[in-house]
Amino acid sequence: MADANPSAVARPPHAYPMAKPGYGKKSAPAQSPRTATDFAHLPPREAQIAAFVDRLPEGAAMDAKSLAAQLPAYGQAACRTALRRLSEAGHLRRVKEHLKGDDGAYHWVTRTYFSRTARDDAWWTAVLAGEVPEPPSGPAPRSRAYAALAAAGRTDPRMTLSHTDCVALEPLAAAWLERGASESHVVRELTAGLPSQVHHAAALARRRLIDKLPPERAPEPPSLTPLRLVECTVCAAPGRPEALPGGLCRDCRGEPQRPASAALTPEEVHARAAILRAINREPERPYGTPVELPAPVGFTLETEKLKEFRH
Numbered sequence: 001m002a003d004a005n006p007s008a009v010a011r012p013p014h015a016y017p018m019a020k021p022g023y024g025k026k027s028a029p030a031q032s033p034r035t036a037t038d039f040a041h042l043p044p045r046e047a048q049i050a051a052f053v054d055r056l057p058e059g060a061a062m063d064a065k066s067l068a069a070q071l072p073a074y075g076q077a078a079c080r081t082a083l084r085r086l087s088e089a090g091h092l093r094r095v096k097e098h099l100k101g102d103d104g105a106y107h108w109v110t111r112t113y114f115s116r117t118a119r120d121d122a123w124w125t126a127v128l129a130g131e132v133p134e135p136p137s138g139p140a141p142r143s144r145a146y147a148a149l150a151a152a153g154r155t156d157p158r159m160t161l162s163h164t165d166c167v168a169l170e171p172l173a174a175a176w177l178e179r180g181a182s183e184s185h186v187v188r189e190l191t192a193g194l195p196s197q198v199h200h201a202a203a204l205a206r207r208r209l210i211d212k213l214p215p216e217r218a219p220e221p222p223s224l225t226p227l228r229l230v231e232c233t234v235c236a237a238p239g240r241p242e243a244l245p246g247g248l249c250r251d252c253r254g255e256p257q258r259p260a261s262a263a264l265t266p267e268e269v270h271a272r273a274a275i276l277r278a279i280n281r282e283p284e285r286p287y288g289t290p291v292e293l294p295a296p297v298g299f300t301l302e303t304e305k306l307k308e309f310r311h
Contacts, residue, residue: 017070019061020109027058028115028127038116042089045074049082050091054116062112080234087233087247090118094247095128096238098227110231125241130225145173148183149190152205156191158198165202172209179214 018024032038034054039047052071053062064080071079086092092114101107113127142150146166153160161169176186189212190205198204229238232249239249246253264272 017061017066018057018059019066023061023109023111024059025053025056025062026111026113028113028119030117031115032117034116041118043085045078046082046085046089049074049079050086050116053086053092053114062114084234084248084252090120090124090246091115092233092247093124093128093241094231094233094236096229096231110236121241121245124230124247128228128230128241143170143174144177144183145170145186148177148186149173149205151183151187152190153201155187156194158194159191159201159205161201161205165205169202169205169209172206172213175213176209180217181214 038054039050042050049067049071053067056062062083064076064083067079067083068074068076074082083092087094092112095111095113096108097111098106098108113124119127149161149166149169173186177183186209190208194204230241230244230247231238232244232252233247234252235249237249237251243249
């Protein structure tokens with residue numbers, strides 16, 4: 001069968017067709033670096049298709065028909081089943097997003113979020129709600145401010161700063177970045193118009209960072225998280241993330257439907273019919289006069305309320 005054929009995925013993803021603008025593949029955040037064993041836990045067919053999808057560019061079409069057109073060994077049904085299993089394994093979710101287009105109007109677009117790293121339902125729910133996932137463990141990268149200070153010496157050797165100098169000056173450079181300056185802007189201000197000899201690069205850098213600090217910029221309006229609805233990977237039925245575990249709806253998970261409410265017993269039917277007959281036979285009475293209803297019902301209704309039943 002084609003499932004075990006490693007040459008099934010032969011077409012390079014760079015030639016893959018793209019979806020409409022705003023649609024298609026969207027890489028999930030906080031993924032682990034790509035390795036040769038990313039999809040070793042999956043069956044051969046799903047692993048091959050997942051490896052192919054992982055290398056597709058952002059916005060590539062990811063429906064079963066588009067995949068089947070590019071993967072000669074697999075038909076649409078096989079690709080559809082593979083997408084379902086990738087969803088169940090935590091590698092993808094189909095999502096409808098309410099986004100603002102270039103024309104200023106809002107539109108619903110369907111995107112397929114793909115994660116090379118398998119994630120559970122709680123992680124997907126948090127990401128789709130706009131929460132930032134925990135960064136992967138490892139040494140913290142140097143800040144942009146530190147990088148700008150270190151780059152000054154590479155731009156002009158007269159402004160070479162040591163590691164200790166960069167750490168000490170980092171808060172001053174960070175203030176520039178917070179006010180909208182770029183790293184190249186910081187480097188340019190530190191290296192422009194230097195004297196022929198610089199005897200203390202750190203002192204000169206401190207003086208320039210303080211004296212040339214840009215003005216504060218107006219605060220930007222807070223960014224809004226787009227409205228999102230998760231779709232069933234198989235049938236595209238929309239729902240809340242918690243209602244689609246594994247990215248699948250109840251029907252596509254094969255769960256039985258909830259039983260319908262129990263029907264009325266014959267005794268209850270007769271009792272309700274007796275109440276309605278009594279209401280229809282009762283003549284008009286002055287407001288507030290109680291009306292006796294037949295057993296087994298032991299309560300009264302006021303005349304004005306009976307009028308509501310008649311009409």
